[in-house]
Amino acid sequence: MLIRRLVTVRSVEHSSYCSVASFSTYLSVCRRRSSCCSSSVSCTMSYHKELAAAKKAASVAARLCQKVQTELLKSDVQSKSDKSPVTVADYGSQALVSIILQKELSSESFSLVAEEDSGDLRKDDAKEILERITKLVNDTLSSDGSYDFSPFSTENILASIDSGKSDGGPHGRHWVLDPIDGTKGFVRGDQYAIALALLEEGKVVLGVLACPNLPLESIAGVAKTSSDARVGCLFFAKVGSGTYMESLGGSDPVKVHVTEVENPEEASFFESFEAAHSQRDLSSLIAEKLGVKAPPVRIDSQAKYGALSRGDGAIYLRFPHKGYREKIWDHAAGYIVVTEAGGVASDASGNPLDFSKGKYLDLDTGIIVTNGKLMPLLLKAVQDSINEKTSTL
Numbered sequence: 100m101l102i103r104r105l106v107t108v109r110s111v112e113h114s115s116y117c118s119v120a121s122f123s124t125y126l127s128v129c130r131r132r133s134s135c136c137s138s139s140v141s142c143t144m145s146y147h148k149e150l151a152a153a154k155k156a157a158s159v160a161a162r163l164c165q166k167v168q169t170e171l172l173k174s175d176v177q178s179k180s181d182k183s184p185v186t187v188a189d190y191g192s193q194a195l196v197s198i199i200l201q202k203e204l205s206s207e208s209f210s211l212v213a214e215e216d217s218g219d220l221r222k223d224d225a226k227e228i229l230e231r232i233t234k235l236v237n238d239t240l241s242s243d244g245s246y247d248f249s250p251f252s253t254e255n256i257l258a259s260i261d262s263g264k265s266d267g268g269p270h271g272r273h274w275v276l277d278p279i280d281g282t283k284g285f286v287r288g289d290q291y292a293i294a295l296a297l298l299e300e301g302k303v304v305l306g307v308l309a310c311p312n313l314p315l316e317s318i319a320g321v322a323k324t325s326s327d328a329r330v331g332c333l334f335f336a337k338v339g340s341g342t343y344m345e346s347l348g349g350s351d352p353v354k355v356h357v358t359e360v361e362n363p364e365e366a367s368f369f370e371s372f373e374a375a376h377s378q379r380d381l382s383s384l385i386a387e388k389l390g391v392k393a394p395p396v397r398i399d400s401q402a403k404y405g406a407l408s409r410g411d412g413a414i415y416l417r418f419p420h421k422g423y424r425e426k427i428w429d430h431a432a433g434y435i436v437v438t439e440a441g442g443v444a445s446d447a448s449g450n451p452l453d454f455s456k457g458k459y460l461d462l463d464t465g466i467i468v469t470n471g472k473l474m475p476l477l478l479k480a481v482q483d484s485i486n487e488k489t490s491t492l
């Protein structure tokens with residue numbers, strides 16, 4: 100395969116983050132935080148190349164997903180219930196991320212823990228869909244223009260999807276990918292994310308969240324995105340270096356921070372849009388005990404972590420129904436985006452999230468995220484609510 104890089108991926112230097120007038124909502128945060136960059140050596144020394152590669156991969160994959168979503172929403176009702184457009188985007192996104200990461204980091208050994216595998220695509224009746232995915236990947240790379248390549252074959256695409264079969268674990272480096280997080284939101288035309296993170300010795304060291312439908316301005320208290328809102332956010336974070344957001348369409352990055360709200364009465368919380376993904380009765384009991392007044396903001400995917408990282412809300416409550424096991428690709432990128440922005444994430448017992456155990460997160464009951472000041476109050480409300488719910492069963 101002949102691939103030649105034509106354009107050097109634009110790296111992000113922290114010096115530029117305060118210069119954007121268009122992100123007015125975030126400028127005050129940006130000014131407050133502007134002294135931190137000089138304090139951390141790892142800020143500019145570590146994972147620079149990996150972060151640039153991850154941003155490039157997630158941005159190009161987001162373009163593929165946007166194209167498929169636009170076509171999906173234009174199609175008639177009958178074809179909307181057809182799962183194939185989603186499948187095409189899931190696989191296409193995973194193939195693209197895998198191809199771009201391997202191209203950009205060609206000298207390194209490559210391990211990827213990703214949601215999809217090629218099993219179903221290798222079946223006889225999947226020939227047509229595989230060809231559609233292959234064309235979509237080739238067209239997306241070609242219109243991006245950063246690479247000069249011979250078109251990928253269907254076999255190449257299957258192999259790139261299957262490079263995501265790693266199990267992760269506590270040793271070495273592993274990329275972690277959810278090629279479309281929030282599939283239900285994607286189909287509805289709502290929020291979804293391309294979520295990519297890097298684990299080093301079991302710890303998340305960088306993460307990128309591409310959220311093609313998330314407004315650039317705050318969504319605090321906004322039930323539905325207005326049609327003229329400017330959308331498309333790319334959040335990224337490196338360990339010890341803070342969290343930044345830029346426009347997916349291209350803009351200078353702006354440093355973001357979680358809210359500093361201390362009074363739960365002024366806090367609002369995010370939860371899943373899908374009722375089947377979370378125990379809403381438990382979330383509302385917790386909110387009531389805390390004294391939260393605002394109704395929940397319900398959106399799909401790890402876009403919740405991105406929105407929280409820039410202070411659009413104060414709390415994320417996630418309590419899947421019994422028996423559901425959380426996967427690392429559903430949280431790794433969001434976790435570092437929110438923690439580098441000053442947030443704290445734990446399970447319902449207050450244990451930190453452990454990404455070193457393989458594909459699954461080993462959790463007690465659920466995931467809670469907020470700022471450092473609210474966490475002790477939130478943990479107490481969570482534990483009281485769980486005890487109360489259990490005792491009434």
Ligand SMILES: Nc1ncnc2c1ncn2[C@@H]1O[C@H](COP(=O)(O)O)[C@@H](O)[C@H]1OP(=O)(O)O
Pocket residue numbers: 277279280281282283284370371372373375376377398399400401419420423429
């Ligand atoms: N029954 C379930 N309970 C909780 N989460 C689920 C369930 N089924 C799928 N998910 C995953 O939850 C995430 C979306 O959660 P949210 O409700 O926050 O939007 C996605 O990662 C989705 O996977 P997928 O990546 O396939 O969309």
Ligand SMILES: [Mg+2]
Pocket residue numbers: 277279280281428429
């Ligand atoms: Mg997911």
Ligand SMILES: [Mg+2]
Pocket residue numbers: 214277278279280281282
């Ligand atoms: Mg997914």
Ligand SMILES: [Mg+2]
Pocket residue numbers: 214282
């Ligand atoms: Mg899925």
